[in-house]
Amino acid sequence: MTDYRRPLSFGLSLDPTAGSWAQTRQLAQTAERLGLDHLAVQDHPYQPDHLDAWTLISHLSALTERIGFVTDVADLQLRPPVMLAKAAVSLSVLTGGRVRLGVGGGGIPDAIASMGGPARRGPDMVAYAEESVELLRRALNGEVVEHHSPYHSVGGYQAGPMPPRPVELWLGAQKRRMLTVTGRHADGWISPLNIYVTPREVPARQQIIDEAAVSAGRDPRTLRRVYNVIGAIGGPASGPGLVGDTARWVDTLTEWAVDLGFDTFVLWPVAEPERQAALFAHEIVPAVREQVEAIRSAW
Template sequence: MTDYERPLSFGLSLDPDARAWAYTRRLARTAENLGLEHLAVQDHPYQPGHFDAWTLIAHLSAHTDRISFLTDVADLQLRPPVMLAKAATSLSVLTGGRIRLGVGGGGIPDAIASMGGAARRGPDLVAFADESVGLLRKALNGDSVRLDSPYHHIAGYQAGPVPTRPVELWLGAQKPRMLAVTGRQADGWISPLNIYVTPQEVPSRQRIIDEAATGAGRDPRELRRVYNVIGAIGGGDGPGLVGEVRRWVDTLTEWTVVLGFDTFVLWPVADPERQLALFAGEVVPAVRERVEAIRSGR
């Protein structure tokens, strides 16, 4: 059993479809009104039908008041780290601390190359991402950033603005070397969808993160663990977790107290408004209650 006993939080993934921005904005407002903590926006800018993630987040943040926003995940190969930190801290100041920065190395090399990115792969990608995360941390903290390496040439940038609430840096990863980067440097792990990293595969990933964190002198319990959960609540067909409310409650409770996740982002396969209502109104409060009862019983 691996329960890091971190506070639970829940979110909704928003589709950055450029044809449906009014509907997306309505979903964002509804999620906030229903008490969710996060709105997640994927970052695939090479998709011609997708909005830029940061532009969409900026728009939605102006139409909400409390809920936080998460890039799930920003592509490091298309977004230079110091500029990415500038965008995140700027939005954090403007929104009163409602930005969480999720980043990833970039998983679709040919698409990245189509926009002028380097399309790195394998060990080269991991080394680049590792260095980029280190630069991000410095820039998010408002430090002076200087580095001359094969990957980055930064000649002494003084980072800022610095938000009152630090921007948390979460890393999307699924393979051992990137998971180790997460443990050494990030504030949290964003797991890919539950159909890509299945529940059976999670414990081995968590161990890699924990061992890397411990080896770097960090407490693994301080890292957030985020699971992107695709599925359908209330039955029906589709990929991922499909079943009635009770199955969702049982499963998310188990994924908390056994697998170690503390944050769940819903990716509805159909009818997002109905799925959001069921998730926020029935699944989330029941999971919170069950997890609290289990933790208290210890």
């Protein structure tokens, strides 16, 4: 059992497809009215039908007032870290602190290269990502950033402005090297979808993160753990990911919180996103909070 006893939060993934823009805008406003905590936007700019993640988030932030936004996840190969930090803190200032920065090393090298980025793979990608995360951290903290290496040359940038609250830096990771970077440097781990990193695979990954955090002198309990959950609430008993009635969803997310250590769940509905978001917010979220609190209180 791995429960880090962090407060729970819940979010919804938005479709960045240009042709679905009207529905995406409506869904973002619905999610805010429903009381969800986060709106997540994937970052695959090489997809010709995808809107740019930062442009989409910036626009949606002007149409909402409370809900937070997270890049799930921004591609570090296409977004230089100091400039990415500037974008994040700028949007945080403009939204009153509603930005969380999810980043990833860049998992599709050939697609990245199609936009002019470097097609880094394996240890080279990890080394670049770790150095990028270190520079991001310094820039998000408002430090003077000077760094010269084969990967980056930053000549003394005075970072700023300072946001109203620290911009949390979450790292999307799946394999050992990137999970180790997460434990050493990030404020949280964003797991890939539950169909890519299945629940049975999670404990070993949490252990890698925890060991890296401890080796770096950090408390593993301070790291957020985010699970992207694709599936369907109700309806047919087949489909990708978590599929079932509300009772199954409540019991499963409760188990994933207290046994696997996740504190944040982002819903990726496979169909009927408005209806699924409403079911998630009204029937799943409060019941999971109640069950997790009851289990924690009994320990």
